[in-house]
Amino acid sequence: MKRRIRIITSCALAAALAVSGPACIQNVNAASVTVQANAVSKSQTPVGQHGTLSVKKTSGYAAPTIVDKYGKPVQLHGISTHGVQWFPQYISKDSFRSLRDDWGIDTVRLAVYARENGYTQGNKDLMDKKIEEAVSAAKDLGMYVIIDWHVLSYNPNEDIDAAKTFFTKYAVKYKNVDNVIFEIANEPTGTNWYDGSGKDLYTYSKTIAGVIRGTGAKNIIICGTNDWSQRVDQVADKPLKNDGFENIMYTVHFYAATHYDNIKDNVRKAVKAGTPVICTEFGVCDASGNGGYDFSNADDWMKLFKENNISFALWSLCNKNESASVISSSCNKTSNWTESDLTEAGKWLMKTCKELSGNSGSVNPTPTPTPTPTPTPKPTAKPTPTPTPKPTQTPTSKPTPTPTPEAGTTTGGSVTFDIPSDWGTGFSANNTVSNTTNKTLNGWTVEFDSDVEITAIWNAKISSHKGKHYVITNESYNGIVEAGQTVSFGFNGTKKDGSKATFTNVKVR
Structure with a gap:
């Protein structure tokens, strides 16, 4: 059975992750x-x-x-x-x-x-x-x-x-x-x-x-x-x-x-x-x-x-x-x-x-009782100046146990931490910042406390790290988030073997 860690602050949307191909x-x-x-x-x-x-x-x-x-x-x-x-x-x-x-x-x-x-x-x-x-x-x-x-x-x-x-x-x-x-x-x-x-x-x-x-x-x-x-x-x-x-x-x-x-x-x-x-x-x-x-x-x-x-x-x-x-x-x-x-x-x-x-089989029928949520537009990373692309910078990996969601105070929206990959001493996190206000965010900051050590980050940067406290801010290309929209970032980190990656005292501003 596959389980997934989801730590969600108030009003956070479900984080997007997946990969597919035929x-x-x-x-x-x-x-x-x-x-x-x-x-x-x-x-x-x-x-x-x-x-x-x-x-x-x-x-x-x-x-x-x-x-x-x-x-x-x-x-x-x-x-x-x-x-x-x-x-x-x-x-x-x-x-x-x-x-x-x-x-x-x-x-x-x-x-x-x-x-x-x-x-x-x-x-x-x-x-x-x-x-x-x-x-x-x-x-x-x-x-x-x-x-x-x-x-x-x-x-x-x-x-x-x-x-x-x-x-x-x-x-x-x-x-x-x-x-x-x-x-x-x-x-x-x-x-x-x-x-x-x-x-x-x-x-x-x-x-x-x-x-x-x-x-x-x-x-x-x-x-x-x-x-x-x-x-x-x-x-x-x-x-x-x-x-x-x-x-x-x-x-x-x-x-x-x-x-x-x-x-x-x-x-x-x-x-x-x-x-x-x-x-x-x-x-x-x-x-x-x-x-x-x-x-x-x-x-x-x-x-x-x-x-x-x-x-x-x-x-x-x-x-x-x-x-x-x-x-x-x-x-x-x-x-x-x-x-x-x-x-x-x-x-x-x-x-x-x-x-x-020649395959006439169909994809599983779409359920009618519950409508599928419409994805909220998200800014993407700077396109690479190459004639043929490679959309990049979106880690993920193997799933892990699910802790109780922890809410943090927010003044500029909310953030969802989604950890689909955990290999004991390390993990990958996909995170979504949601603008739950009625105003445009001209830059965003996510703060939290955690025992983990972030080793790589994309679509964001660490502006401060003192002890357990992290302050993460947007990149120059994804700081503007319209009301009701989202932007994603991610990071890899290390932790004590067998422990869970947890994030507390979360704030978005």
């Missing part, structure tokens, strides 16, 4: 996978039907593509998690089962951030545990899983030693496991695919692919491409196949309200040149992870992908308050979502995957 698979030119909402036998699951995947040239497609154990082309329809360090609660067998049975999903991509409080800078043990949990759950359910080394907006050669260590570990652990795929660099920048410098993406990809193959692992390897994985067309000048590597693919990323024919043309050129293309991340919104949707362009991308048997995964499986998320920010459920729990992106993905996979 993945489904289509057997092209063969019987399509049909997943029912009831019990599914191993032989009926995606992995049960298709087995170990590989990359080969097959009739009907210009470039090598994913094929199953019978040599038949297969299109994966998937979802990417948000950062594992921020939304680990969606990495569970129950979540994956809902995605498979209700959405028609067959593949989940795990976004293992290398930086940003991720694998090299954060709680590596927690992330290792969630990776293992994800692979185990996916294997039990007959789903595919992509382990993504989530490089974002830098040259991956800067962390190449960490990447070598990571992929040596997981290639040994999951060598030739039939449902595991490796993605070695998410969205690299700062270098070309190949320029002969020894610090380009070709050199990095060749090195890491060599590390993986050196363990004896033949799993599919996905390489990131330059300019936030948009220039998949440049791979043809120096592909890894020329060095004897097999089962290699190259990823393209797009966001439908930002990327149109210019990026589609890159895909067309790549396919024409014989480059095996996969899309491990895309969105139906703009490249900031927010803004409006362009479902018409997203559908056009899906048409291009279907024509070329290009597999895909949507960003992202979470309930962060932004357009890219598939779960509504008002929904705290981590499985068995109803349609009212989904964002417009989530509804689009569910419909798209079900149509492509």
